[in-house]
Amino acid sequence: MKIALLERSRGVSVLLLLLFGPALPAAEPLHVRIDRIVESQSLIPPAGPASDGEFLRRASLDLCNCIASVDDARAFLTDANPGKRAALIDRLLATPQHARRLANYLDVSLMERRGDKYVARADWENWLYQACVENRSWDQMIREVIVADGVDPARRGPAKFALEREGDPHLLARDVGRMFFGRDVQCAQCHNHPNVKDYEQREYYGLLSYFQRIEFVKRADGSYVLSEKAEGDATFHSVFKKDVQYAARPAIPGKAADREPPVKSGQEYVAPAVPKQSRRQLFSQSATAGNCRAFNRNIANRLWAMMMGRGLVHPIDFDHADNPPTHPELLDLLADEIVALKYDLRALLRELALSKTYQRSFDPPADLASSIVSIRERLPALETAIAPAQKAVDEANEKLVAVRRESLPARESVDKALAELRAAEAALAAARKVWYPANAALAATKQQTQLKTDAQAALTKAVEPIKEALAKLPADADLKQTFEKLQAKVTQLGAELQALAKTAQTQADAAKQATDKVQAAEQSVAALNDKLNQADEQARPALTQLEAARQAQQKAKAELARHERRLQVAKSLAAFREKTEALSQAEKKAGPAVADLAAAQQAHREAAARARGHLHNLTAAEKDLSAQQAKLAAGKSSLQQKHQAVASLNSSIEQVEKTAASLKDEELTKTVATMRQRALAHANTSTEVAKQMAALEAQMPALHAKCETLRKDRGPLDQAVATAVARVAQIEEQRKAPLAELREAQTQHNATRQDVLERLSVELVVAPLRPLTPEQLHWSVFRATGILSSYEAAADAELNKKQPHTDAQKKDAAFTLQRIRDREKEVYAKLGGNLPTYARLFAGGPGQPQFEFFATADQALFMENSDAIRAWTAPGVSLVHRMSQQTDPAAIADELYLTVINRRPTAAEVAEVKDWFTRRGGPSPTAHSELAWALLASAEFRFNH
Amino acid sequence: MRCTYACGSSEHSINRRRFLGTAAAGLGGMVGGLAAFGRPALARALDSKERRVLVVNMHGGLSQMESWDPKPGTSTGGPFRAIPTSVPGLHISELLPLTAKQMHHLTVVRGVNTAEDDHGKGAYMMNTGRRHTPAANYPTVGAVMAKMLAPADSPLPGHVVITPGGGGGRSNDAAYLGPKYGSVVLGNGQPPQYSARPANTDPAALADRDDLRRRFDDHFSARRRTAQTEAFTYSYEQALQLMERRQVFDVTQEPAKDQERYGKHDFGRHCLLARRLLNQGITFVQVSHSNYDTHNENFDFHLEQLGEFDRPFACLVEDLAASGLLDHTLIVVLSEFGRTPNINLYYGRDHWSKAWSIVVGGAKTPRGHVFGKTNDKGTAVTDGQVDHAGLFHTYLQALGIDSTENFIVDGRELPIADPAAGPIKELLT
8 A cells, every 4th residue: 555655646746747847947946945045044054954753753743743653654764765755755745644734734724713603614624625635726725715605505614714703804804814914914903003014004904895795694594604795895094093084995915906897786786695796706816816925925934834833924924024034035935936836735835845944953953063163253243234234224214204205195196086986986875775766666666557557458358248248138237237347447447547657757757866866976986986096097106116115124124133133143152152161161170079979869769769669569569468368358258158058058957857757758858868969069169168268378478478578678778768868968968069050050051052942943943843733742642552553454444344455456546545535534533533622722712823832731631640641551552562562671662762753762761761660660561551651741742843 | 112021931930940940850961860859849838928819700790789789768779778887888788798797808899881781791891801802802800810920830720710510621711811821610619620640540650650751851851942842841740739739629628617607508619719729829719609690580589699699708808808818819799790770570680781880809909998879779870980991900900910011922012901991090009
């Protein structure tokens, strides 16, 4: 199966090359260009590549949401193929788990765990999963999400985005700003953003305008759908300047406002609640046209964050001039490339994964110390670079202020034209409000007229033959009465028709008037629309200049930030070097004290291990003793009961025998014989049991003695521990000063080291540590404990039972892929039910940012005490069982580390495992279970590195 | 601008502690093994001056007429009398005879006008100090207090909500402050979820297991240590300490005579548990008394409900005052709104948010005071009108927090309390 998959993935990469080969301008692949930009910006040579095991774990988590299986880990580590990393990336990208991972990332990004009140989780997940399996492009996905209305039950999934937000225009504007443009413009709802000059109220209302006309509609069955109106626009004013009112119009951030040609009255809707000009349609086209910088930057930055743990712009929804990207050229490159790739997410993820930047080690660069020496010399130069960068920012600021001022008349004339247009549109809407009922009334009257005219004609026609008949039968009074009745009806209808004609005339006049008004209003709207278009045209150069000035300012600010960051990195490196030197001095000084202390500690450790092992034996011996005692007690009581039974049987026999003798009853005599036999049998077994009891009893002194000895020996062992502790304390006291100095030096060294590494990982020079997402943690716990593999095996067996996998099919890549997908679906359906537990403990709240780390006691309590974790690490279960199959502690450590961390243990870690077994009185199912738990609960498992 | 509340500052202090505690363990073996001697130094002495908050939530909408603002002898006043209290001139409803004797510790706020008659929305406003808007979600007063006041190195949660029933777990009420400050829910006073060791486990073996986990962590952090890995390893120490101190949540450990005094019913137990938690240094505790939504038979229900409320609440105030804790513990008795002065056909009162009362006490609030006034029939505020936003500022200021500052979350400045409002000076000494 694996081979088939590899073959297929080779096919996929050929396909990728075919698809995207021509789009790449140079022969140089994107990942090489990424690395060049990163390395050119770095102060020091970057860290080397991560080890194979670490790379495997990282790529498996980032691309498939789960650590690798122990078999895959073993295969990858022993694979000698130099191209194995690229092959792994392609293999992972072709798995259904990758589609699931991307779907999960998009789900959490777009829904922020808002819950499933209006659209079933399965509908949404299936839509996302299918889109990711097909590798649907991002622009296409966004278009589907934005225009979805939830009406068709089969296409309800994509409507979740708006339905779970109850179609609220403000919430949609805010989240669309954050999620599709990386701009949290919420604070600009009430006024221009107080701290973020980039975010203007106008931008917020530009976005709002697309969603302003949405309606959240309840259907008869209680479910909700979205509909849209053809009219309705917002106005806004700053809470600080309430007297100036502005009209809003749809505009994508950073782009010119969208134009909307006027719609003829009567043609506003193509179907009920479906406007001819849908604002949501307008958004989906305008945002995804490929020319929206913010849209492109956002998705590039989000994919970067998905792979690297941190956005180039961080936080990912706060892209503005004062929060510039760490690597502006890189973000520009990625934003351009994602367009060139036609928004193919998988293709970009592949390039990111192939880069050296992604594959770096999280250990510091090997030659850090020598790099630092040169850094010190460069400090003054780095410092002097700040002032010119600051000056450039000041100039860019001034320029922006000036351009903004210059563009004011043009912007004001646009505002004015827009306000006039909106007023005319309001007048048109008012005129339509009269026009529609006037036309409707006239139509109703016409219909009535037609109805009555037809009736009159029919009656008149009917009256004629009666008239003739009456002429022949003049005496028929009834016939006469009928004739007169009908005649009167005809006359009445005539009168009614006259009245209707009058009404129709009045209504026609009114309708004509209304039509005139509507036409006049339409003309005025058309004229003002032209005027707005003209104003837009005239303002365009000014606005283009303004946007250019804005971008120039962003660039200058990013440049300044980069210089400042470089200086900070250099200073941090220098501090680290200083503290490293101080530490080595302190180490020298404290050398003898450390040696003494280490010896004392080693002695303590040994004494403690002895005492612990002894205690373990004692507990076991006491357990044996009490088990034996319980057995004896139980045996004695059963023996006693047997004796009593035999005694009463015997006394009964005597009685019956007497009676039998006196009656000479044969039956009774036979009974006596049977009873005798039973009594004898019981007496015999009693003797047997008594013998066993005696044997047990004979063992008791030895058991007692063993316990006694162990108890006696305990005192001295505990005493030895106490002595060792006292010795350590004594050394601590005697060597207080040098040890304290050393500890202080170590603390400072650690702190500066941590600081340097944090900074270097922001610079992309060292890989960062990042927490597993709740989903990654969930799947990885199942993978590490072996539960996932057993579910996969079960699903395979089930599928093979239903539809056997023939040898011919095993060679068929398409069939194999389908089988793998079916299996994944099966396992997801079975184990996915545990996801909410992890989300509840490890995820942010609904509607809150989801990529923040937090560690709380309840998470640790879950790992410590929950039944679930206990069951999965219980003796005899999967991983723990496999560990128990080994006897050599080194082999056990190997199995454990490969399974849980996807790497081989170091010598120190093997020693740690050996030490553990010593302390636990040798390998045992419980000791294995506790060992597995400890690694599962460790920081190394909790983080992606 | 000053950024004293910037994210991460508390994590920093934790890290430093953990550093100092186990610095020796990370020395690459030179002094290795010191960690085996004991846990990181996080066992802390309880500082009696630490600031705390008790919120009593009168769920459903307490009638101000039958409690803090009685109007006997008027067409709206209902059948109950007003009785004198320990504060000369201050009268409250006769349904609260024991609370009346504690009023010299408290202040009645009679001019509350929140203009919101919906349960959910009213509760949201009183809990967060803001009106709910679809595009923004705000942290509750408990989350804000935990963030601002809870000691970073405490193993116990800073934000505890005792609910009348239901399960445990952590709530999503901290909004942008992050789940760390979300309330730990004690369903019907039960201890936190997963805080008990499973049956049939050997404590010594489990301690060994945790010791091994620490050793694994030490190996790893010798390679790489970040604020996040530190916070992670610390969370286990917190969990272990919490398990050790699980009796903190066990109200049956309180003296029998106190259990008798507070009453054996749920609310009595919950109030005594609240006292226990505050005594043990938990920053924010909320208890709820349910339910006051008396559209029918308002008077019978208040007679019954307040009959249950009066004793444990009075005991709690008395005890907090006697222990001196009240000097730095804020008490708030709130609800989502009050009830209509008009008595309906079913002898009930309906939702009423235009003129109702709450009670505050302790910390920097005045003692034995009344602020605000309603007219004779209780239909309008005539003096000292306040709303949810001003009260929220006041709670914070009463504990010495500058409520006009901002939180800095992820580079974003978010005002601690509604910037359009400010604290109520008359409620601060």
